[in-house]
Amino acid sequence: MTSSYPAVLPLLLGIVTAAVAAFALVGHGFPAIGRGAMARGGAALSGATAALAYAWGLVSLVLDESGTAQACRDANPSLFGQVSGYSVSYLPPALNCRMASGGSYPAAVPGFLTPVMTVCAVIAVTLALLAVAEHRGTTRPEHREQRKT
Numbered sequence: 001m002t003s004s005y006p007a008v009l010p011l012l013l014g015i016v017t018a019a020v021a022a023f024a025l026v027g028h029g030f031p032a033i034g035r036g037a038m039a040r041g042g043a044a045l046s047g048a049t050a051a052l053a054y055a056w057g058l059v060s061l062v063l064d065e066s067g068t069a070q071a072c073r074d075a076n077p078s079l080f081g082q083v084s085g086y087s088v089s090y091l092p093p094a095l096n097c098r099m100a101s102g103g104s105y106p107a108a109v110p111g112f113l114t115p116v117m118t119v120c121a122v123i124a125v126t127l128a129l130l131a132v133a134e135h136r137g138t139t140r141p142e143h144r145e146q147r148k149t
Helices: 008-034 038-063 068-075 113-139
Strands: 083-090 093-099 104-107
Touching: 008 038, 038 093, 038 113, 068 083, 068 093, 068 104, 093 113
Parallel strands: none
Antiparallel strands: 083 093, 093 104
């Protein structure tokens, strides 16, 4: 069996980065909501949730580093005999068990993480755009002063 499994160092760096980003976004989100900036705070908290889901996926890959074959066996015992290799994706986090027939099936990373990560990222971007529009609307002067020459 061939393996294209990633090294642990990039996975650990990704986990730390995602965890720090989530912590920072939570630290920004709750105070923003407390000040009444609901769109900005919601964007930060939704981004934090997306970062945590990403970190969870990477942690799943790290925990399975030594047992790739076991993860494929656990994910689908009936197809495990046809597995010819493994492929890994960092974005979204995924471990795919490739079969000799050309297909593949997912293992190790919970299947709900990618949809959660995607939906939270879309919500975060949408709320961030609303927050920018709201900010521009509140800082735009109603009447521009005209200079007399």
